[in-house]
Amino acid sequence: MTWLLPLTLLFSLWGPLADAGSVNYGGACQVGNQKLEFGTYQFQSDCDSTSFCNSSSLCDHKGCRKDEYPFGYATGANLPPRCDTGFFCPDEGDQCLPVLAVGSPCQFDRDDECEGPPNFKDLADKTGYGLNVNGSVCLNNVCMWANATLGNNCTVENTGYTVYSSTNETVNIVSRDNCSPGLYCDSKAAVCMAMKDLAASCDADKECSSFNCLASGVCGVSADKPKHVATWVYVVVGICILGGIIATLIGMYFLHRGHRTAEREKRMQYWREQNAFRQNILQMQETARHSIMSLPQSGNHSPRSTVYSREGLASEESQLPMLAPQSKSSALRHQFSDDGFDGSEESIVIQRRDPGRF
Structure with missing residues (x-):
């Protein structure tokens, strides 16, 4: 119940x-x-x-x-009017009717059809669970006042409502009475009894001041009571949130730092490879220069003097009349000149060293 x-x-x-x-x-x-x-x-x-x-x-x-x-x-849409104070609208909704006196027949569960008691402010339901309307209650289709006191006889109305769930259909018993606020009507003894506090044994919700009889058979806290937690819970939750934010930032820092280190290493490796390649080219050039300068020459003349003497001979030959074909060396010199050589020492030495290649 x-x-x-x-x-x-x-x-x-x-x-x-x-x-x-x-x-x-x-x-x-x-x-x-x-x-x-x-x-x-x-x-x-x-x-x-x-x-x-x-x-x-x-x-x-x-x-x-x-x-x-x-x-x-x-x-x-235009809605029909609501009834003024002292009147009620029946289930049919045909017209407003005056409230009914105590003992008058009333429609099922229509406490608002009954006239309130003189002290309705003291008897009115303040729990919000619909115990009565302004101290009036309609039980077994009869208007009553919810003014039965502790230990006195009371009237009970037990109604079974069909409750549908996703899997089955059950019956929920709703028990109503005319006891004063803070009391409930015991169905067996038919007398008003005081409501029970938390953790007291119970058989129905109406027996508990919280209107919540747990499945374990004791009165629990009200089902609509807000859940309050201790201050330390807020502190712990705040610390956990702040710690999570800091840990996330630190993790992102190390993650990005690893990425930056990897990219930096790639750039350094590329630079080292390019620098080694450049050094190899320079070394090859230097080796080639030393090899050319160290070639053996006949006589006591140095490679440089031989080159100069060859250049002087070529100059003299250029002054001679063209009565016969040019010499082999002169032809080579002109050939290299036509190919774009600038007449540097290295090019002339190559001509002198291996004229048969051409």
Whole structure:
């Protein structure tokens, strides 16, 4: 037994509203077909959700509403008015009626149809669990006041609601009574008893001041109570978050530093290879120069003097009349000159050293 309706029950209550009658305004209906849907106890009629079946057996526009946002109306539609203080809108929604006195018949679970007691401020439900409306309660279709005191007789109404889940269908028992706030009506003894504190043994939610009887059979904290944690938990969470940020930054630093080191090593390797290649070329040039300068020559003349003497001979030969074909050396010299040599020592020495190559 419980005072609280679970979320699945709320969905089950919405279902019949969506399956309301299909007869529109002006259509024929039967007042005798009006009933409460079994398992959900929602009001049903032949008319749709925006009309009611009048005494002429025709669907007519509703003349009042009890909800702030009634079901079935289109967005922007003109809604019927809500009733003023001292009046109520019945389930049919035909018109506003005066509240009912104690002992008058009332519609199922319509505490708002009953007239409140003089001390309604003291008896009104302050828990938000729907124990009564302004100290009035409708039990077994009779208007009562929720003013039964501790140890006195009380009235209980136990209603079984059908609850649908994703796998099965169960029954949820909701127990209501007319005891004063802070008390509950024991179903067996039919007397008002004080609500129990946390960790006390219980059989139903209504026995606990928190309205939450755990499966273990003891009263637990209220189901809608906010969860508060100690200050040290916030400190630990903050330190963990800050530590995670710092660790991430450090990890990214070392990761990027490794990448930078690898790229730097690649550039250094490339530079070393290029520098070694350049040094090899310079060494080859130097070796070639020394090899040419150290070639053996006939006589006591040095390679440089031989070159100069050869140049003088070539100059003298150029002054002679062209009575015969040019000498072999002169031809070589002219050939090299035509090929673009600048007449440096190395080129002339190559001509002198191996004239037969050409």
